[in-house]
Amino acid sequence: MLPDAEAIRKAAQEAASRVAGKPIKEGQKIVSSGLIDSLSVLKLISLLEKKLRVSIPPETLQPEDFDDVDLIVETVQRVGKSME
Amino acid sequence: MFWLLPAGARRMFVLVASLAFYATWGIVFVWLPLLVATLVFFCGKRIQADVVRARSWARLGIGCLLGLLAIFKYRSFFLANLPFVTGVIPTHTASLAASIGFPMGISFYTFAAIGYLVDVRQGRVKMPAFLDLCLFFLFWPNILSGPIVRARELVPQLSLRRPFEPRFLFEGFDHVMWGLVQKTVIANVLGIWVDRGFSATAAGIPSTLDGWFLAIAFGLQIYFDFAGYTHMAIGTARLLGITLPENFRQPYHAATPPDFWARWHMTLSRWIRDYLFFPINAKWHGAPVPLYLSLLGVMALVGLWHGAGWNYILWGTLHGVYLVLYRIYESWKNARPDWSESRMIAVLWRIGTLLAVLVAWVVFRSADLNRALEILSAMFYRFGTGGRFAAACYAYAGLLVLFCSAEPFLMRKLDEIEEHAGEEGLSAFRVLGRPIAYLVGILLFLLFDTINAQFIYSQF
Numbered sequence: 001m002l003p004d005a006e007a008i009r010k011a012a013q014e015a016a017s018r019v020a021g022k023p024i025k026e027g028q029k030i031v032s033s034g035l036i037d038s039l040s041v042l043k044l045i046s047l048l049e050k051k052l053r054v055s056i057p058p059e060t061l062q063p064e065d066f067d068d069v070d071l072i073v074e075t076v077q078r079v080g081k082s083m084e
Numbered sequence: 085m086f087w088l089l090p091a092g093a094r095r096m097f098v099l100v101a102s103l104a105f106y107a108t109w110g111i112v113f114v115w116l117p118l119l120v121a122t123l124v125f126f127c128g129k130r131i132q133a134d135v136v137r138a139r140s141w142a143r144l145g146i147g148c149l150l151g152l153l154a155i156f157k158y159r160s161f162f163l164a165n166l167p168f169v170t171g172v173i174p175t176h177t178a179s180l181a182a183s184i185g186f187p188m189g190i191s192f193y194t195f196a197a198i199g200y201l202v203d204v205r206q207g208r209v210k211m212p213a214f215l216d217l218c219l220f221f222l223f224w225p226n227i228l229s230g231p232i233v234r235a236r237e238l239v240p241q242l243s244l245r246r247p248f249e250p251r252f253l254f255e256g257f258d259h260v261m262w263g264l265v266q267k268t269v270i271a272n273v274l275g276i277w278v279d280r281g282f283s284a285t286a287a288g289i290p291s292t293l294d295g296w297f298l299a300i301a302f303g304l305q306i307y308f309d310f311a312g313y314t315h316m317a318i319g320t321a322r323l324l325g326i327t328l329p330e331n332f333r334q335p336y337h338a339a340t341p342p343d344f345w346a347r348w349h350m351t352l353s354r355w356i357r358d359y360l361f362f363p364i365n366a367k368w369h370g371a372p373v374p375l376y377l378s379l380l381g382v383m384a385l386v387g388l389w390h391g392a393g394w395n396y397i398l399w400g401t402l403h404g405v406y407l408v409l410y411r412i413y414e415s416w417k418n419a420r421p422d423w424s425e426s427r428m429i430a431v432l433w434r435i436g437t438l439l440a441v442l443v444a445w446v447v448f449r450s451a452d453l454n455r456a457l458e459i460l461s462a463m464f465y466r467f468g469t470g471g472r473f474a475a476a477c478y479a480y481a482g483l484l485v486l487f488c489s490a491e492p493f494l495m496r497k498l499d500e501i502e503e504h505a506g507e508e509g510l511s512a513f514r515v516l517g518r519p520i521a522y523l524v525g526i527l528l529f530l531l532f533d534t535i536n537a538q539f540i541y542s543q544f
Binding site for chain 2: 038041042045058
């Protein structure tokens with residue numbers, strides 16, 4: 001079972017803030033604004049996997065799938081697979 | 085004329101105008117973007133309908149597109165550089181192959197097509213009607229030299245049913261006029277001196293002043309040439325009410341090598357990131373060795389995309405080296421959380437990036453490696469006095485350097501003036517400033533339009 005949307009949102013906000021090195025607000029663009037690059041997106045994915053105990057196969061994803069907190073939640077719900 | 089047509093007829097008008105525009109650059113190749121559209125339409129439909137073999141259909145489509153690119157852009161390069169190909173193909177076939185012309189814009193619409201197939205495979209876009217796809221690939225403002233647009237950005241706008249808004253004209257003409265001035269007044273003028281200085285027949289090692297002048301002049305020429313084209317493309321599309329993505333963000337203000345690629349030819353960088361770099365590194369979870377190798381390989385391919393020549397491959401590989409060096413520095417920095425980067429180091433990275441970009445431009449532009457080495461040696465260690473260009477040439481380049489330095493400030497000021505005027509307000513800037521600026525732009529264009537020079541990026 002994937003965690004619920006609220007748990008994913010909280011984890012997404014924490015992980016995005018950690019990778020960006022500053023607090024990320026709701027709706028703030030982090031990839032298209034150049035705040036983080038594609039390698040940081042890989043770090044973000046790995047942080048989300050650890051926090052949520054899910055597997056996110058990134059091969060079919062693009063960096064802008066993680067452009068803001070809403071998109072991160074949507075992406076995790078779409079492609080994430082529970083590791084439990 | 086476009087806005088006078090009934091909304092239903094606009095799409096056909098744009099398609100016919102796009103075909104006519106492409107035909108003016110070479111009527112024999114008009115079928116090629118149509119073939120690309122047909123191929124993508126067929127493969128895209130199969131990808132959506134046949135889930136089991138979707139990957140195979142995507143691979144087939146991408147393979148065919150790369151095949152077309154190889155035949156029409158790289159055949160001469162392969163024939164000249166791959167001995168086993170040269171040995172197999174009879175001489176008359178090889179000379180026939182070499183005589184086929186170059187279809188303008190093929191690198192741009194092929195990359196847009198590959199991106200489209202990947203997006204369909206990943207479920208990001210639905211297959212539109214065939215007419216939409218033809219419009220997407222043939223859309224005249226960006227068919228020759230981009231920006232490389234994603235289907236999900238452009239296709240939804242191609243219904244062309246938006247009602248007319250006056251700001252389409254203001255915004256469109258702003259871009260077109262500025263693009264015309266950049267191309268005719270700046271890039272074409274610099275091009276005369278650059279052609280003279282970089283040609284293989286130019287006599288011996290230039291003086292130190294000329295070495296630096298040539299490197300800077302070409303850096304400015306290629307920026308204003310390509311940014312000029314992009315402004316015209318964005319402006320022309322805007323006149324039709326369509327928004328194309330920006331392609332440049334003051335690239336010579338880059339703080340680091342990755343920052344340069346986030347500012348230079350942004351839509352190509354985005355394409356490379358989404359369809360090559362990210363999938364490769366996702367597979368290896370960003371591990372250092374695959375990362376460094378992928379940076380070198382991908383940037384060599386970026387060089388090859390620019391042109392079928394070793395100078396382009398070397399230029400791309402050099403940028404790959406810069407990116408690897410920066411990533412090594414970054415991982416060294418990240419391993420030391422207590423260490424903070426001083427302002428001095430940040431300034432050094434900024435200067436180093438600009439110098440590295442200039443060195444790479446010399447390699448990119450030189451007729452051969454010998455000429456590149458002559459110019460680079462004059463710049464860095466074989467110091468010689470004098471200069472073979474008129475004082476006005478150095479002064480002109482100096483003024484442009486000043487302009488580039490002030491560009492972010494000037495753009496910010498213009499934005500502030502626009503914001504101050506409000507959405508629809510008739511400010512003094514709109515009533516007086518704009519017409520005067522347009523008039524000056526047209527006069528400059530007419531004055532400098534005697535230099536007939538192709539857009540550099542339309543040859544790629």
